[in-house]
Amino acid sequence: MSTPTLTELASKKCVPCEGGVPPLPPDEVEALIQTVSGWSLTADGKRIRREWKAKNFVAGLRFFDKVGELAEEEGHHPDLHIEGYRNVAVEIWTHAVGGLTENDFIxxxxxxxxxxxQKRS
Incomplete structure (x- = not known):
């Protein structure tokens, strides 16, 4: 399998997953994580995560609102975290398989x- 580019991933649509399929093997996860800039594998290897520092609390909420709309369109819902009033993070995995699928990288x-x-330096 050739690893899709970022543009190819972004042009795909998430496919509904009801389980019954295995999560991606580690070698495919490692290849795909290189494609999505800024994302990293969590310590357990079952999720991907990215963090941002928003300008302020309201900017973080606005970002989450946009991410929420996108998640609804895709039918694939991430975990959203906000801490310290402007530190935002998103974690993604495919709940139905308990690990990562191509949907997560899409x-x-x-x-x-x-x-x-974001806050200007």
Missing amino acids: LAAKINEVPIE
Whole structure:
């Protein structure tokens, strides 16, 4: 299997998953994680995560609103975290398989296109 590019991932649509399929093997996960800039594998290897520092609390909420709309369109829902009033993070995995599928990387690629207002240095 050749690893899709970021553009190819972002152009795909998440496919409904009811379980019964195995999660991606580690070698495929490692190849795909290289494609989605800014995302990393969690310590247990079952999720991908990205963190941002929003300009302020409201900017973080606006970002999550856009991510939520995207998640609804894709039918694939990530975990959203906000801490310290502007530190936002998104974690993605396919709940039905208890690990990672191509859907997770498709959603990550699409989230990378969502703008977030960040604090200027």
